[in-house]
Amino acid sequence: MSDSTGQKIEITVTVNGELHGLSVAPNTLLVTLLREHLGLTGTHVGCDTSQCGACTTHLDGAAVKSCSVLAVQADDCEVLTIEGLGSIENLHPMQAAFRDCHALQCGFCTPGMIMQAVDIAQQSSNLDAQAIRQGLEGNLCRCTGYQNIVEAVAEGASMMVATNTLAREA
Amino acid sequence: MHAFDYHRPTSLADAKALYATLEDPMYVSGGMTLIPSMKQRLAAPSDLIDLSSLSELQGIAQLNDAHGATLRVGGLTRHNEVADSALIQQHMPVLGQVAAAIGDNQVRNRGTLGGSIANADPAADLPAALLAMKAVVNTQDRQTPADDFFLDLFETALDAGDIVVSVDFSPPLQAVYEKFRHPASGYAVVGVLVARYADGVRVGVTGAGPCAFRACAMEEALNQEFLPQAVDAVDIPDAGFNSDMHASAEYRAHLIKVLTKRAVQTLLS
Numbered sequence: 303m304s305d306s307t308g309q310k311i312e313i314t315v316t317v318n319g320e321l322h323g324l325s326v327a328p329n330t331l332l333v334t335l336l337r338e339h340l341g342l343t344g345t346h347v348g349c350d351t352s353q354c355g356a357c358t359t360h361l362d363g364a365a366v367k368s369c370s371v372l373a374v375q376a377d378d379c380e381v382l383t384i385e386g387l388g389s390i391e392n393l394h395p396m397q398a399a400f401r402d403c404h405a406l407q408c409g410f411c412t413p414g415m416i417m418q419a420v421d422i423a424q425q426s427s428n429l430d431a432q433a434i435r436q437g438l439e440g441n442l443c444r445c446t447g448y449q450n451i452v453e454a455v456a457e458g459a460s461m462m463v464a465t466n467t468l469a470r471e472a
Numbered sequence: 473m474h475a476f477d478y479h480r481p482t483s484l485a486d487a488k489a490l491y492a493t494l495e496d497p498m499y500v501s502g503g504m505t506l507i508p509s510m511k512q513r514l515a516a517p518s519d520l521i522d523l524s525s526l527s528e529l530q531g532i533a534q535l536n537d538a539h540g541a542t543l544r545v546g547g548l549t550r551h552n553e554v555a556d557s558a559l560i561q562q563h564m565p566v567l568g569q570v571a572a573a574i575g576d577n578q579v580r581n582r583g584t585l586g587g588s589i590a591n592a593d594p595a596a597d598l599p600a601a602l603l604a605m606k607a608v609v610n611t612q613d614r615q616t617p618a619d620d621f622f623l624d625l626f627e628t629a630l631d632a633g634d635i636v637v638s639v640d641f642s643p644p645l646q647a648v649y650e651k652f653r654h655p656a657s658g659y660a661v662v663g664v665l666v667a668r669y670a671d672g673v674r675v676g677v678t679g680a681g682p683c684a685f686r687a688c689a690m691e692e693a694l695n696q697e698f699l700p701q702a703v704d705a706v707d708i709p710d711a712g713f714n715s716d717m718h719a720s721a722e723y724r725a726h727l728i729k730v731l732t733k734r735a736v737q738t739l740l741s
Contacts, residue, residue, distance in 0.1 A: 307475045328478035328520065329510075352508045355578060364552070364581035370507045371582065374478050375522065422577060425552075439658065440576025 305329070313377040317342070318386025326373045333357045333368035335376070336383060344384040344413050348442070355441030358414035359383045363470035365421035367440070384413035387420065395465050396420050399458030400451075407445035415441050415451055416458075423459035424470050431456065473511050480522040484529075484612055484635065487521055491633040494519040499635060501529075501548055504575070504583035505591050523548060529586060529637055532557050541643050543567075544610075547586025547636040552577070554585060566647040566665065570601045573651050575658045586636035589621070592628045592683055594714060595659035597651065599684030604665040604676030606642040611635060625682040644669050648738045650731040652679075654718060661719050662727035666694075666735035673698065675732060680713050680724040690732050698740070700733040 310325045317340060326335060336342045336359065345368060348356030352370040359368045360382040388394035393401070396419050406412045415438065422437035423429060429437070434455045435448075443451060462468050477494075481487040491497050498517035500506050501524060509515040523529060529548040534541065543564055545554065554560060554571035561568055574580055574588070574597050588598045589609065602609070602618035609616045611634040621629045630636070644667035651663040660679035664687075667674045673694040678684040693702045708728050713721035 305475050307477050309477045311478055327475070329473040329475055331473075350511070352504070352579075355576070358578060361582075365578050366582050367578045370504060372478070372503070372507065372520075374480075375503070375524065377480075418577060421581070425556075425577075437577055440578045 311374045311377075313374055315373075315376045315379060315381060317381045318383060324373075328372065328374055330373040331369055332359070332361070332366075332371040332373050332376050332381070335373040336368060336381070342383050342385050346410055346413060348410065348414075353442065354411070354414075355418060356411050356414040358417040358441065360417060360421065363424075365418050365440075382417075384416060387416065394420070395461035395467060396423070396455070396458035399454040399461060403450050403454035403457060405447065405450040405454035407443075407447050411441060411443045411445075415443065419455040419458055420462070423455070423462050424468055427459070427463055427468060429456060429459050434459075474513060474516055476510075476517055477519045478522065479519060480525050482525045484526055484637065487523060487526060487635060488612060488633050490521055494521075497521055499523050499590075501587040502550065502583040504579050504587070505593065506587075523586075523635065526635075529635070532559050534559060534563065535640070543641045543643060544638050545585055545641065546638050547584060549585045551575075551580035551583050551585070551588075555580065564605070564641060564643040564647075566644070566649055566667070567601055567605070567641060570597050570649045570665065573597055573649065573653070573660075573663075579658075585639060589639070590628060590630055590636050592622055592626050593659070594625055594682055594684075595654075595657075595661070595663075595679045596684075597649070597660055597663055597678060600660075600663050600665045600676035600678035601649065602639065602641075602676070603684055603686050604647065604667040604674045605644060606669070606674070608640040609636055610638045610640065612637060615640075619686070622683040622685070627683070642669070644674075646739050648735045650735045650738070652727050652731060662724050662731060664728060664731035664735055666732060666739065668698070668739065677728055680728055682712065682714070687728060687732070690728075694732075694736065698736060700736045700740075703729055703732050703736070 346356040348354035357369040495518040497519040551571040607618040647667035662679040665676040675687040675690045708725040710721040710725035715721040
């Protein structure tokens with residue numbers, strides 16, 4: 303069975319606020335589109351089997367595992383990746399909280415953790431530790447740094463309330 | 473992932489017509505099971521027909537029919553939309569509870585009600601809810617009661633080309649879902665939904681057998697006496713139950729009783 307039928311689909315997708323017209327094969331994953339077509343390598347591929355959440359991005363404002371979404375399914379959608387969340391000079395409150403709380407060790411899971419954390423903060427403005435742990439179920443940290451991650455999400459979520467950055471981006 | 477062609481029809485009629493012309497097509501909605509399965513080459517459709525543009529499959533509504541309060545949930549409704557729906561919270565909060573128990577947040581943001589029941593995973597949560605809450609599955613041209621819908625492992629009453637347009641639920645007087653959750657996968661090792669109606673109790677079970685089913689002996693015992701201990705004497709034969717590295721058939725049979733008792737206790741408290 304071949305890797306290509308020759309079919310190409312024209313899609314229009316907004317990534318981090320920038321509109322892209324792209325031609326993709328149907329079996330291109332969203333994460334491949336982001337990393338290899340657009341060079342946005344902040345979104346990581348950990349397990350590639352939808353377990354680990356390292357590839358978490360926002361699709362129309364909701365966290366998804368971009369290794370389990372086809373690029374063609376993002377047609378006419380808004381995608382937000384870690385690169386679009388904040389900048390070095392102006393970190394998103396959740397990024398700042400991860401830094402303040404030392405919520406990363408090797409850092410591989412961090413982009414996915416942060417994108418997921420922003421989504422759960424947007425879903426509920428009243429997150430306790432239990433709700434944060436449940437909300438992070440789809441993200442694995444193999445450095446097992448969960449304790450500081452949970453603290454960071456709590457701090458980041460309250461900073462999002464304080465800075466009025468709770469609204470979903472799409 | 474192997475190669476396939478992709479189609480996104482904009483009407484139900486077009487989707488079914490397309491299905492009939494293609495070699496080995498599959499429908500995709502959220503794709504939370506199908507896409508990982510295709511990546512592992514457990515599924516290899518020649519074509520994917522994306523249902524996401526079908527407006528007929530969207531929305532949650534209350535029907536003003538003879539039953540009074542039927543809730544109709546569109547096949548494309550995502551699990552987090554079910555969990556967050558004000559209409560469902562008001563009339564049938566247990567369905568929101570079931571949806572919130574599925575997988576993880578990313579899966580709930582993407583996976584759909586129609587996709588989950590069409591897939592009929594033996595450990596999926598929603599089938600227990602459909603069985604316990606007198607659900608009717610609406611496809612393009614027929615209505616199938618949940619009791620006749622789940623047939624076997626990944627096997628339903630859907631014919632080739634059928635699409636789950638919506639599911640009608642009868643809100644119970646009172647209901648709760650008790651789930652023994654596999655800590656890694658999030659699937660139900662066993663899940664039991666106990667629902668009380670004016671005409672009796674219904675008990676939907678998932679995770680234990682090849683497909684979800686109603687525990688009729690439990691229902692009879694609870695109709696006699698709605699107390700946790702009422703199910704003590706009920707025999708749950710484990711013949712044909714799932715047995716794997718996570719739990720034996722005997723253990724799953726035991727869990728059905730334990731979870732049913734917990735559910736009854738919760739409903740009485």
